[in-house]
Amino acid sequence: MPTVFEWKGWKFLFYSLDYAEPPHVHVRKDRKEAKIWLNRVEVARNRRCTDQELAALLRVTEDNRMAFLEKWHEHFGN
Numbered sequence: 001m002p003t004v005f006e007w008k009g010w011k012f013l014f015y016s017l018d019y020a021e022p023p024h025v026h027v028r029k030d031r032k033e034a035k036i037w038l039n040r041v042e043v044a045r046n047r048r049c050t051d052q053e054l055a056a057l058l059r060v061t062e063d064n065r066m067a068f069l070e071k072w073h074e075h076f077g078n
Contacts, residue, residue, distance in 0.1 A: 004071045007060050012068070014075055023072040027057050036061050038069050 005012040010029045018024070023038040034057055035045040041062045043054055061068065 019076045025068055
């Protein structure tokens, strides 16, 4: 599970078994986690993140979307 980015204690990472899914990042901090799609930046799943945290995570994901997509394709080879 490679970490591709860190921001304010949040880790943005890929799960290696997710290769068959569309590009996305998992974002984790403490016991909170969100899954965010990258083709159209939106929340796929939320566990314990507040609305304010999700809004910030979506902004950070949007700002880094192209780098995340590049890393996704490098990691999964597609």
